[in-house]
Amino acid sequence: MKSSAFDYVRAESPQHALALLAQHGDDARILAGGQTLLASLNLRLSQPTLLIDIGGLAGWRGIALQGAVLRIGALTRHVEVEESPLVALHAPLLAQAAPHIAHRAIRNMGTVGGSLAYADPAAEWPACVLALDATLVIHGAAGERRVAAADFFQGLYTTALQEGELLAAVEMPLLQPGERHAFAELSRRHGDYAVAGLAARARWDGHTLHGLRLAFLSLGDRPLRARAAEALLQAGPLDDSRIAAADAALRAELQPFADLTHSAAAKTQMAATLMRRAVRTLCT
Amino acid sequence: MPTPNDHPTRRVHVEINGQAVVRDVECRKHLTDFLREDCGLKGSHLGCEHGVCGACTVRVDGQIVRGCLVLAAQADGCRIETVETETPSPRLKALQDAFIEHNALQCGYCTPGMLMAALDLVERRPHAGREEVRAWISGNYCRCTGYHAIVDAVCAVLAQQQAGRFSDAALLEAAK
Numbered sequence: 001m002k003s004s005a006f007d008y009v010r011a012e013s014p015q016h017a018l019a020l021l022a023q024h025g026d027d028a029r030i031l032a033g034g035q036t037l038l039a040s041l042n043l044r045l046s047q048p049t050l051l052i053d054i055g056g057l058a059g060w061r062g063i064a065l066q067g068a069v070l071r072i073g074a075l076t077r078h079v080e081v082e083e084s085p086l087v088a089l090h091a092p093l094l095a096q097a098a099p100h101i102a103h104r105a106i107r108n109m110g111t112v113g114g115s116l117a118y119a120d121p122a123a124e125w126p127a128c129v130l131a132l133d134a135t136l137v138i139h140g141a142a143g144e145r146r147v148a149a150a151d152f153f154q155g156l157y158t159t160a161l162q163e164g165e166l167l168a169a170v171e172m173p174l175l176q177p178g179e180r181h182a183f184a185e186l187s188r189r190h191g192d193y194a195v196a197g198l199a200a201r202a203r204w205d206g207h208t209l210h211g212l213r214l215a216f217l218s219l220g221d222r223p224l225r226a227r228a229a230e231a232l233l234q235a236g237p238l239d240d241s242r243i244a245a246a247d248a249a250l251r252a253e254l255q256p257f258a259d260l261t262h263s264a265a266a267k268t269q270m271a272a273t274l275m276r277r278a279v280r281t282l283c284t
Numbered sequence: 285m286p287t288p289n290d291h292p293t294r295r296v297h298v299e300i301n302g303q304a305v306v307r308d309v310e311c312r313k314h315l316t317d318f319l320r321e322d323c324g325l326k327g328s329h330l331g332c333e334h335g336v337c338g339a340c341t342v343r344v345d346g347q348i349v350r351g352c353l354v355l356a357a358q359a360d361g362c363r364i365e366t367v368e369t370e371t372p373s374p375r376l377k378a379l380q381d382a383f384i385e386h387n388a389l390q391c392g393y394c395t396p397g398m399l400m401a402a403l404d405l406v407e408r409r410p411h412a413g414r415e416e417v418r419a420w421i422s423g424n425y426c427r428c429t430g431y432h433a434i435v436d437a438v439c440a441v442l443a444q445q446q447a448g449r450f451s452d453a454a455l456l457e458a459a460k
Contacts, residue, residue, distance in 0.1 A: 001333060007292040008311035008357045031358070038314065038353045039334040051311070053358060079347075103423025105401065106335065108347040109354065190422040 003041035010053045014060070014139055014166065020052045021164055022141065028052055030166065032075060032114035035106050060113070060168055063087060069135075069171040074113020079104070081112060090174045093132060093181035093199055097124040100183070103191045113167045116152075119159045119222065122193045126153055127223040128183070131199035131215035134172045140165040153222040178203045182281035185217070186270050188261075194218045195262050196270040200278040207237040209282060216271055219256040228253045229275060238283055246279075247272050296360045300325070301369040309356045316340040316351035318359075319366060327368035327396045331425065338424030341397035342366050348404045367396040374450050374458075375406050375441065382437040390428035398424045402438045410445055417442075 008031075011017035021028055028050040031037055040046050054060070054075065061075040063084050070090045072081065081087050082098035101107055101115075101124050115125045116136065129136070129149040136147045138161060147160045154160060161167060175181070185197030194217055202212040212234045214226040229250040233242060256267035292311045299305070300323060307322050314333075319325045319342070331337035333352045340351035343365040372380070379402050382388070389395045398421060405412060405420045412420065417438050418431070426434060448454055 002317075003312045003314075005291045005310070005312050008294055008355065031355075034355070034358065035335060035350075035353055038355065041312075042314070042334050042352065051355075055358065099419075103338070104404070104420060105338065105341055105348040105350050105423055106353070109349050190419045 001042050001044060003038070004044060004047045006041075006048055007050045008053060009050065010056055012056075014054075014057060014168070017052050017054050017057070017166060018139070018141055018164065020050070021166075024050050024052075025163075030054055030117075032117075033077065033109040033111040034114075035102070035110035036114065036118055036120070054166070055111075065090070065174075066171070068174060070174060071137075071169050071171050072112055073169050074111060074116070074167045076112045078107035078110050078112065078115075082107060091132060091172045091181075092175065093128050093183055093201060094125075094172070096181060096183035097128050097199060100124055100185050100187075100191075100194070100197070112170065116170060117159060117161060117167045119153055119157050121156060121220060121222050122197075122218040124183075124185070124194075124197065124199075124217065127197060127199040127215040127217040129170055129172070130223045130225065131181075131201050131213045132172050133213065134170050136160075136167060137169040137171060138165050139168045144168070146171075150225075156221040158222075176203065178205060179211075180204055180282045182278040184274050184277055184281075186274065195259070196256070196267050196274060198271070198274040198278050199223075200275075200282060202234070202282045204283050209234040209238060209279075212282075214275060214278070216254070216274075219254060219267055219271060221257070224254070226250050226253060226271075226275070233279065238279070243276065243279060247275070250275055294357045294360070296356050298356075298359055298361070299363045301364070301366060302371070307356075311355070311357050313356050314352050315342065315344070315349075315354045315356050315359050315364070318356035319351065319364070322356075325366055325368055327366050329393055329396055331393065336425070337394070337397075338401065338421075339394050339397040341400040341424065343400060343404065348401055365400075367399050373403070374455055375445070376403050378441045378444060378449070379403060379406065379437065382440045383434070386433045386437040386440065388429060388433040388437040389426075394424060394426045394428075398426065398434060402434075402441070405438065406441055406445060410442065412442060414439060 029048040031051045031053040060073040088095045134149045152160045182200045185194035197217040199215045202209040212230045216224045229246040232246040258264045293308045329339040331339035335353045
């Protein structure tokens with residue numbers, strides 16, 4: 001299908017984009033990479049009268065070390081994360097996750113900020129930034145504010161972004177000595193939406209996991225931490241009985257949504273499998 | 285503000301297969317419709333028109349994209365490559381030949397997108413194995429071949445490339 005008619009403006013600065021947004025309100029949509037927005041316009045799921053293209057805001061694109069964080073501009077393309085030496089060194093979870101995002105042609109256009117702001121619970125970046133305890137940098141007319149990933153995702157396609165605000169960047173803490181990352185997902189074909197996925201990070205001292213964070217995708221209305229399983233897995237030296245206890249806790253705490261092709265029970269089983277694989281990766 | 289009956293347009297300057305093109309184009313028009321309807325380049329196909337099938341794959345500034353998920357207005361100022369370039373690169377020509385040789389198409393609807401994705405792979409991942417070829421073209425649907433023949437064709441061109449077929453010396457020799 002073809003989208004309905006709209007006007008198109010290239011924002012020349014963040015201020016320009018914010019001014020247009022303030023002027024046109026809900027009649028306008030922000031266009032970043034467009035890999036979700038343009039598909040939904042073609043399907044006429046949404047019929048805005050104006051697209052504000054922020055894709056050319058160079059200051060919001062790119063990956064850089066800034067003090068103790070790795071800053072990724074909101075308009076950075078997925079493929080730039082996938083191929084970044086800085087990401088591979090300081091936030092390898094993101095490098096592991098990137099190839100799972102759709103297909104090369106889509107990763108060339110789609111942006112990190114677009115994915116985070118859209119907050120699809122089946123998307124990879126929201127689970128990754130939750131697992132890494134990242135901070136989201138938000139711009140509005142009143143200036144800049146920062147929100148922790150744990151507070152950013154508030155429900156299905158719902159975030160802490162207020163009307164008239166734009167996501168400018170995301171800041172990741174740097175990989176620490178002994179810290180390891182694991183990302184895995186299960187999907188029917190490469191590049192499909194995950195039926196279940198897991199972004200995990202922990203520090204491993206040879207016997208015990210510390211600071212473990214398990215963030216699942218595709219299981220609920222937002223990326224979900226498995227706190228009971230996390231607590232059990234790092235309560236002492238890792239062994240089979242500890243993993244079995246965490247497995248039982250995980251199955252009890254997850255309440256996954258069923259989808260068209262997978263029951264809640266199937267998703268729970270997949271999540272448990274992903275957790276066992278992630279633990280193996282984190283401690284070897 | 286436009287109503288649904290207005291059709292705002294925008295002037296777009298692009299380079300398509302080496303030729304400068306200037307057109308006034310509807311803001312809502314995606315790149316594939318622009319190429320097909322405004323520029324007469326029918327090689328890029330529309331299958332699903334929402335980013336799933338890959339039949340519309342073209343390159344913008346050297347990167348493969350979904351033509352149905354890029355607005356012509358977004359591509360203003362960009363360099364676009366489509367399958368019907370008048371001077372196909374040696375690798376594109378070799379892929380076209382290999383697709384025929386390996387029966388990698390039946391109806392041919394997916395072929396232009398498949399070729400552009402494969403060309404990008406051959407150039408960027410010269411050492412790709414069969415699994416990587418499969419992952420790379422997973423974004424391009426084919427409803428006829430079952431993919432094996434397509435993977436065979438792409439792997440054949442990768443092997444030719446590794447054997448030096450596209451080296452400067454070999455191309456010079458072939459041109460004689």
